[in-house]
Amino acid sequence: MLKSSSGASISAIQVRPEMRIKILDEQDLEKIHQATLKVLEEVGIKFPSEKALKVFAEAGAKVDFKTKNVKIPSDLLMGALAKAPRNYTFASREDQSLDLHFDGTKTYFGTDGTGTKTIDLETRKRRASTKKDVEMMAIISDYLSSISFYCAL
Structure with a gap:
């Protein structure tokens, strides 16, 4: 179980099934x-x-x-x-069935792992990201069924 900076429990971020899309x-x-x-x-x-x-x-x-x-x-x-490499895998820490296989045949949607800047929700001004912003994005991403992975590098 993950803990937020305030000590609240956060459920592990689940991986969603891959989608297959060919638009172009x-x-x-x-x-x-x-x-x-x-x-x-x-x-x-x-x-x-x-x-x-x-x-x-x-x-x-x-x-x-x-x-x-x-x-x-x-x-x-x-x-x-x-x-x-032509193929690679993002391995789950919990269950192999949650692994993401990048082989060119599937589409996964994830978050930006390098969001060094953010728009403050209260002031609407651009500023440097904080640990609290990363925590909030993890929680939001967990609730979005279209997000396959959360990346906070």
Whole structure:
């Protein structure tokens, strides 16, 4: 049984069954893929982690340490993807029947594991996330039947 920071019991977050969805055809997927490669190479993506910035720089990406922006050349990205495993599993701590098998045939919906910023529910202002925010999102996610996993990295 999980405990909140206030000591209240929280039920373990259950995994929902996977869904199988195919909305786009191969041509549409290729267009999205090419557009994504272009954005990552020409615009880049912000990484707030110094460690991540160093890893990208060492791998050959164009890193601006001041703005924390990383531009990833298409050949670098595609080379990394070619080395990545085609299948992997998120193993449940409780029961193998709750394992999530990522093999390209299923769709799982989960939460953002790197939500370093949040919108304060009372002030409606953007601010850094707190442990209390992570706790609240875990509780909310537990009640959403469409969420397959909760990620709070």
